[in-house]
Amino acid sequence: MTLTNLIEVLEAAYPPARAESWDAVGLVCGDPAQPVRRVLFAVDPVAAVAAEALEWEADLIVTHHPLYLRGTTSVAATTPKGRLVHTLIKNDIALYTAHTNADVANPGVSDALARAVGLVGDLVPLQPFPDDPWRGLGRIGEVAAETTLGEFAAQAAQGLPRTAWGIRVAGDLSRPVRRVAVSGGAGDSLLGTAAAAQVDVFLTADLRHHPASEFVETGGPALIDAAHWATEWPWLDSAASILHASGVTVETRVSATVTDAWTKGLS
Numbered sequence: 001m002t003l004t005n006l007i008e009v010l011e012a013a014y015p016p017a018r019a020e021s022w023d024a025v026g027l028v029c030g031d032p033a034q035p036v037r038r039v040l041f042a043v044d045p046v047a048a049v050a051a052e053a054l055e056w057e058a059d060l061i062v063t064h065h066p067l068y069l070r071g072t073t074s075v076a077a078t079t080p081k082g083r084l085v086h087t088l089i090k091n092d093i094a095l096y097t098a099h100t101n102a103d104v105a106n107p108g109v110s111d112a113l114a115r116a117v118g119l120v121g122d123l124v125p126l127q128p129f130p131d132d133p134w135r136g137l138g139r140i141g142e143v144a145a146e147t148t149l150g151e152f153a154a155q156a157a158q159g160l161p162r163t164a165w166g167i168r169v170a171g172d173l174s175r176p177v178r179r180v181a182v183s184g185g186a187g188d189s190l191l192g193t194a195a196a197a198q199v200d201v202f203l204t205a206d207l208r209h210h211p212a213s214e215f216v217e218t219g220g221p222a223l224i225d226a227a228h229w230a231t232e233w234p235w236l237d238s239a240a241s242i243l244h245a246s247g248v249t250v251e252t253r254v255s256a257t258v259t260d261a262w263t264k265g266l267s
């Protein structure tokens with residue numbers, strides 16, 4: 001397998017044209033002709049992930065988050081990102097990113113998140129594309145049997161990988177829960193959409209005090225705020241499965257390194 005072969009498979013599942021205009025997806029470094037035997041999937045292109053790739057002798061790292069979101073005039077090893085580029089190139093490790101194009105794909109980041117927190121049955125986009133009702137941001141699904149906010153939150157915490165702060169809940173814990181919206185990563189731009197969708201709870205990451213407080217005060221859905229990394233990590237396995245399903249012969253590994261920004265939560 002060459003890097004070109006793998007990129008073809010990834011881009012069929014996650015078309016770069018579907019990425020947001022501000023995003024930076026695709027190949028960050030690597031020679032399209034280079035052979036690839038081992039692919040490491042991770043959320044963040046950071047030093048700990050590069051070290052894992054080196055140790056496992058990966059030929060390619062596929063990350064969700066871009067390395068450079070804005071232009072740069074230097075990749076000197078004087079910054080963490082420049083150093084990462086040096087480590088990868090010196091060791092023939094390619095880096096490829098599928099970000100907002102993976103968010104809106106079907107299946108995409110929020111499908112994997114929905115399954116991880118226990119949603120069953122059909123999942124529909126929370127904010128579908130006008131030209132494609134099966135693709136778009138977020139997902140809406142249902143729990144297997146009506147439950148309470150407290151019980152659903154416990155199930156969500158159990159289904160997501162462990163992080164320093166786990167999850168936070170805003171709302172009455174005895175509130176009934178059946179319909180749930182989820183969005184991997186920072187989903188505060190979808191608060192209004194979740195309210196309009198009349199779900200019982202909206203689970204996402206990176207929610208701030210004022211929008212969350214105002215949202216709950218207006219009687220909208222309850223909120224669950226999870227760690228950003230944890231909401232996107234379930235997608236890695238789904239992306240690895242897409243490679244295997246395509247018939248390409250590579251070894252894959254999902255990085256278990258926790259790269260959430262927060263390393264300790266106290267209360």
Ligand SMILES: [Zn+2]
Pocket residue numbers: 065184185186228232
């Ligand atoms: Zn993210």
